[in-house]
Amino acid sequence: MKKDIAVFGIGAFGEAIAIQLYKQGNNVLAVDNDARIVEKIKDDVTEAIVADVTDEDVISELSVSKFDLVILTMGNDLESLIICTTHLKNAKTKKIMAKVNSAIQKQILTSVGADEVIEPEKEFAELLAKKITAPNIMEIVPFDNGFLATVSIPSRMYGKTLQELDLRHKYKISAILIKKNNEEARIIWDPSIKLEKGDELTVIGMEDNITIVFGEK
Secondary structure (H helix, E strand, C coil): CCCEEEEECCCHHHHHHHHHHHHCCCEEEEEECCHHHHHHHHHHCCEEEECCCCCHHHHHHCCHHHCCEEEECCCCCHHHHHHHHHHHHHCCCCCEEEECCCHHHHHHHHHCCCCEEECHHHHHHHHHHHHHHCCCEEEEEEECCEEEEEEECCHHHCCCEHHHHCHHHHHCCEEEEEECCCCCCEECCCCCCECCCCCEEEEEECHHHHHHHHCCC
């Protein structure tokens, strides 16, 4: 579904997220106080304007309550982040997401009203570390009370069936989808299906157990 999103602060991260959201079909407003930056991005988003988002009157003029999400990416300027978040909260913004660089900044922005606070550098480092130490885990995200993961089959599982591996009883991992070769992923109805090189599974379980089972070759 197309969303109305505003991105305040068009540095490297703000520019990248604004353009990507626009490419995905969303209406994106990019706002920065530097006219050169706004000029650079104006053709890659729905609208780009020069404004000081720490000014309460500017926030009012932007009618921020109409946006589904406002993303703050003002870099290391914590004061501006705090002021802008406060103004947005007072203006009944539906959802405020803020980019920060440290745990203490995250705590502060959460306390003044940000609905979601992200640390991209930290999250990327964690993802890269997982990719290095557990290359078979292609994607893993929180799901319900556990995690949902897409994994490639380790070589030690080649030729074995899910029935033989008995993941549910040994590790409390449920395999729900399988993708073979270049086929579409399909629901696993038959646990006697043999796993082969190149197969991918979608599984549900606890992160530690998924890493133990699929993290090594």
